[in-house]
Amino acid sequence: MTLTELRYIVTLSQEKHFGRAAEKCFVSQPTLSVAVKKLEDELGIALFERSKGSIVVTELGLRLVEQAKKILDQAHAFKDMAQQGKDELNSPLKVGAIYTIGPYLFPHLMPKLRLDAPEMSLYIEENYTAVLRKKLKQCELDAIIVALPFNEADVVTLPLYDEPFVVLLPKGHALSKYQALSSDMLSIDNLLMLGPGHCFRDQVLAACPDLLNRIGLPEIERESKQKLITEGSSLETIRHMVASGLGVSVLPMSAAMKGYYDETLLDVRPFESPAPYRSVALAWRVTFPRPKAIDLLATATKKCNLLSKIDPLNKAKTNNA
Numbered sequence: 001m002t003l004t005e006l007r008y009i010v011t012l013s014q015e016k017h018f019g020r021a022a023e024k025c026f027v028s029q030p031t032l033s034v035a036v037k038k039l040e041d042e043l044g045i046a047l048f049e050r051s052k053g054s055i056v057v058t059e060l061g062l063r064l065v066e067q068a069k070k071i072l073d074q075a076h077a078f079k080d081m082a083q084q085g086k087d088e089l090n091s092p093l094k095v096g097a098i099y100t101i102g103p104y105l106f107p108h109l110m111p112k113l114r115l116d117a118p119e120m121s122l123y124i125e126e127n128y129t130a131v132l133r134k135k136l137k138q139c140e141l142d143a144i145i146v147a148l149p150f151n152e153a154d155v156v157t158l159p160l161y162d163e164p165f166v167v168l169l170p171k172g173h174a175l176s177k178y179q180a181l182s183s184d185m186l187s188i189d190n191l192l193m194l195g196p197g198h199c200f201r202d203q204v205l206a207a208c209p210d211l212l213n214r215i216g217l218p219e220i221e222r223e224s225k226q227k228l229i230t231e232g233s234s235l236e237t238i239r240h241m242v243a244s245g246l247g248v249s250v251l252p253m254s255a256a257m258k259g260y261y262d263e264t265l266l267d268v269r270p271f272e273s274p275a276p277y278r279s280v281a282l283a284w285r286v287t288f289p290r291p292k293a294i295d296l297l298a299t300a301t302k303k304c305n306l307l308s309k310i311d312p313l314n315k316a317k318t319n320n321a
Contacts, residue, residue: 003075005039006068008032009047013065016055069138073287076139080289088292089117095124095297096135097145100200100235101280102126104254105145108304116296129199136285143284143297147199150283157283160301164277165204166256168238169267170245176267183208183271190247192238195231200278204250207276242266252278 012021012032022032040047047061057065080091093113097105106124113122125132125141132144133152150157167181174188175181186208194201232238238249243265256268282298 001039001042003072005035006072008035009039009061010065010068010072012036012048012055013057013061016057018055073139073285077287077289088290089120089296091290091293092121092123093290093293093297094140094142095122095145096132096141096143097124097126098129098132098147098199099126100194100198100252100255101145101147103236104252104257105301105304109300112300112303113296116300117293120293120296128197130197136283139285142288142290143282143294145280145282145301147203148279148281150281152283154286155283156286157281158298159279159281160298162277162279163252163254164275165207165250165271166253167269167271168242168249168251168256169269170242170248171265171267173248173267175248175269178269180270180272183276186248186250192232192241192247192249194235194238195233200235200252203278204276208250239266 008021008025011024012018015021015024018029018033022029025032036047043064045060046058047064049056049058096102102124103126110122110124113120125135127135129146129150132141132146133150135141136144136155137152145160148157148159167175167186169176175185178185193204232241232249235251235255238251239255241247242249282294282301284294288294
């Protein structure tokens with residue numbers, strides 16, 4: 001039994017296809033198939049049920065695959081611990097962030113990390129919270145930047161800052177005459193939101209119950225009493241839609257910073273106090289053996305201080321001093 005064989009069965013359990021699993025492990029399909037069969041013969045059990053075009057993990061196989069993940073995690077930690085005698089800031093750091101944070105944070109974060117740790121390469125990824133959670137647990141990422149709440153066994157979270165939400169309007173919109181808006185005022189126009197799967201969508205709906213009530217209306221009632229809610233694939237897509245006059249939207253303040261949009265096309269307004277906001281945090285595995293790298297990442301993220309680059313739009317609570 002080898003770590004390579006354990007990695008093969010973990011990957012095969014995820015892909016449920018020999019070809020895709022082999023490709024992900026950078027080996028040929030026969031090599032992976034032979035290795036998996038060899039391990040099954042050594043253990044004297046079947047880890048997978050094979051049929052034409054289908055692979056299913058057996059009940060016992062599921063338990064052994066979970067144990068294999070833990071062993072691989074510990075092996076990864078063992079290698080990292082061996083590097084502790086060396087410079088912790090000399091190895092690559094793999095960092096993930098949710099889609100509504102990454103595009104606005106990474107351009108500021110990377111130069112600061114390069115300045116503070118020039119030998120530490122930074123690999124970045126943007127994805128959904130669920131995907132980042134999985135990759136963090138599987139050691140494919142070292143740390144992730146997400147919105148709270150974020151609860152996961154054997155994972156530490158460090159709050160970084162609180163970020164208020166703001167309203168994005170087409171230039172000269174009827175709501176632009178107000179200094180601050182309430183969520184019920186957004187019902188006068190088509191509301192543009194991210195689609196299901198984005199945690200920011202859930203945060204907006206939780207913070208603005210009036211919007212949640214609109215989504216709960218039957219479609220025919222929405223059309224007759226209020227404007228429809230239209231979904232976009234990203235905040236950038238939504239910004240373009242707002243600039244085109246297709247409706248209004250709610251954004252995190254960092255996505256509404258000057259420089260990200262043409263001021264002749266868009267207006268930004270804060271919410272009335274108390275303004276809705278999200279808490280952004282850094283998360284990493286308890287077993288991750290490079291605390292200096294985590295400390296540097298957290299410090300550099302706070303130094304980016306994205307919200308300080310904007311003239312305060314309201315008095316929403318923020319922690320990023």
